[in-house]
Amino acid sequence: MxxxxxxxxxxxxxxxxxxxxxxxxxxxxxxxxxxxxxxxxxxxxxxxxxxxxxxxxxxxxxxxxxxxxxxxxxxxxxxxxxxxxxxxxxxxxxxxxxxxxxxxxxxxxxxxxxxxxxxxxxxxxxxxxxxxxxDMHAVTSAHNLLAALIDNHLQQGNSLGLDPRRIVWKRVVDMNDRALRHIMIGMGGKTEGVPREDGFEITVASEIMAILCLTEGLGELKEALSRMLIGYTYTGQAVYVRDLQAQGAMAVLLKExxxxxxxxxxxxxxxxxxxxxxxxxxxxxxxxxxxxxxxxxxxxxxxxxxxxxxxxxxxxxxxxxxxxxxxxxxxxxxxxxxxxxxxxxxxxxxxxxxxxxxxxxxxxxxxxxxxxxxxxxxxxxxxxxxxxxxxxxxxxxxxxxxxxxxxxxxxxxxxxxxxxxxxxxxxxxxxxxEGAGEGFVPAYRADDEIPVKAEAIARTFYGAEGVNFSDKARKQIEEFKKNGWDKLPLCMAKTQYSLSDQAALVGRPEGFTITIRELKPSLGAGFIVAMTGDILRMPGLPKVPAALRMDIDQDGTVHGLF
Structure with a gap:
């Protein structure tokens, strides 16, 4: 054509x-x-x-x-x-x-x-x-079902002892909406739930989306959902989806x-x-x-x-x-x-x-x-x-x-x-x-220490001189070791616009280091997310969103989608 x-x-x-x-x-x-x-x-x-x-x-x-x-x-x-x-x-x-x-x-x-x-x-x-x-709506629904079950558990007596201040499971929506990044929920009185800080991420950042894309079959999907971390107790113990017995209902929403x-x-x-x-x-x-x-x-x-x-x-x-x-x-x-x-x-x-x-x-x-x-x-x-x-x-x-x-x-x-x-x-x-080749040779092994994995990625794929960890990230490394979470691949959350973690450094910057400010365990998906720079899990709309150029006429013909 x-x-x-x-x-x-x-x-x-x-x-x-x-x-x-x-x-x-x-x-x-x-x-x-x-x-x-x-x-x-x-x-x-x-x-x-x-x-x-x-x-x-x-x-x-x-x-x-x-x-x-x-x-x-x-x-x-x-x-x-x-x-x-x-x-x-x-x-x-x-x-x-x-x-x-x-x-x-x-x-x-x-x-x-x-x-x-x-x-x-x-x-x-x-x-x-x-x-x-x-599919996107199914992932959104399954994710937010878990969020609703968590808050209902708090409201109904909190038998697991979940600390509302240490719940890591947020809500999602498949839209860029910066106003939802940080919110308060449970306001309005005793019957409206337990007041706490919460927030939204975009649906494609949901761990459920990652699980959907890394599992093969409903059995493996359900097992992966059960491993997801939802928060910690008042005594610092990890709480998983399986503790709420929520994986079955979530899998039902994902069956298609x-x-x-x-x-x-x-x-x-x-x-x-x-x-x-x-x-x-x-x-x-x-x-x-x-x-x-x-x-x-x-x-x-x-x-x-x-x-x-x-x-x-x-x-x-x-x-x-x-x-x-x-x-x-x-x-x-x-x-x-x-x-x-x-x-x-x-x-x-x-x-x-x-x-x-x-x-x-x-x-x-x-x-x-x-x-x-x-x-x-x-x-x-x-x-x-x-x-x-x-x-x-x-x-x-x-x-x-x-x-x-x-x-x-x-x-x-x-x-x-x-x-x-x-x-x-x-x-x-x-x-x-069709030429002779040895096949993919990984830059790191999954059982390497977290800093070793991060250095391998940063040096091999970014051309960085090394990696720095914030005090928070260093404490998390020790926590992850204690919980047995450290032997997973790293998923680097970094700006796409630069080889570095600073979007303005285009071309091939030299002499830079990568700073990891926070680690997030995605235990169901089977990797650890390393947050760098000012990367966000809920994008915002630009000054002139593409939506403003879109329309539909009375015959149902869409305009402005390109």
Missing amino acids: MATGAIVSDIEIARQARMERIGVIAAELGLHEEEWEGYGRYKAKIDLNVLRRLENKPEGKLILVTSINPTAAGEGKTTVSVGLAQALNRIGRKTVLAVREPSLGPCFGLKGGAAGGGYSQVVPMEDINLHFTG AVKPNLVQTLENTPALVHGGPFANIAHGCNSLTATRMALKLGEYAVTEAGFGADLGAEKFLHIKCGKGSLSPAAVVIVATVRALKLHGGAAKDVLAREDLAALARGFANLQKHAESIAAVRLPFVVAVNEFPTDTEGEVELLKKLCREHGFAVELCRVWEQGGAGGEGLARAVVAAA
Whole structure:
């Protein structure tokens, strides 16, 4: 599919798509009729029994798409992921795409949508970006059910001796709402509950979302829910979900959400869109179940990890691959001329102007991410995602710099041309994936001490000189050792805009250290969150939210979603 004439918006392109009925996509994947359930004409849930039927079938090759540090200029990582999957199918490799579900918060906040772009989108685009099949709402409901049960336990006598001042389980909503970060509840008298401080996080930061994306099957999900920490007693003893016996009811609310969602791309490539944890505050990957299905149903499975390689790829490798015993056959690192010029000091309002010097300086950011992937022994290809404003001189310089450093590089035009614009990238990825390689070599072991794990991540993936811990974090390390929680992977909560923990330090900063101010145990999900900088688990809306550009007419046609 080729773009012609004036630039057309993503939503207009999506509406012009010739989608196949979802039953056709399911049949082409090899699914039996009883293994999927339609949600309208173009969406379906896939039954988990598929994995049991295909248990002995060899898995395909896993391709991870990551990127440089994101900028206001955009990198198009999801667009490249979609385009690459389409291109792999075009060159004869049966490929299944597996990506995250968008969150309503960023959709109405800054992004406006997260289903790819141009002629490399997953569709139906409007459904995917809005309520889709209800997974986000199920996670929200299960999370807030636990919150209600905790406060009811306090009201009904508090037999567990929970200290209201040390309850760590907050509430969630799938919207950017800074006013809810810190609240008081239980006000209004004796019958209204026990007064205490509380707060909201965004749904995709919920530990339940992380669990949904790291467990396979309802049994494992329920067990993981039971391990979640909810707070401490007056004597300092940890209290878990299993102490409230709440895991069963929570799992009931998640019984459909555990099933991956089947949709398609604009070129009818099958796409599993399932789960959506953020990568700056959670582990940033789609569900392990969907990835496993993609590997069983295709020769190749293309997936992505959120934000740059310092966040998404690192967590994908150490958390998701560690949990699922996976190893990518190859990695794609997405970069754009525009973003690298910003990393090189160019101003946002002059990005359409050729600036070879800024591009050369900004290349250092791409270089660091490439070095990080090489350090864990994975082959990679740099995908230069072309924008209409890129000049021939800039594109050639970027390709020249990559080659001088020994990086495989391919120009990618999937936004404009769909799969046809990614065939060169697809062939390079196949060559990398089918070459001899030792597979992923972790930067740390799970049984390393917490400071050792943090140092390994910071030095290998950020280029930091080391890690500092606040007094609070040091006390927590000792507490975690005492409780036996310290032998889990680390999930670094860090700004996505910089290799450092300071968003303004773009490019490739040097001589910096990472400061971990607080640790949060996500025992059900199986990792420890290390909070750095001023990262927040509930974002706020920008000055001009994307929501203000959205509308719907009397015929039900949505405008402004892109």
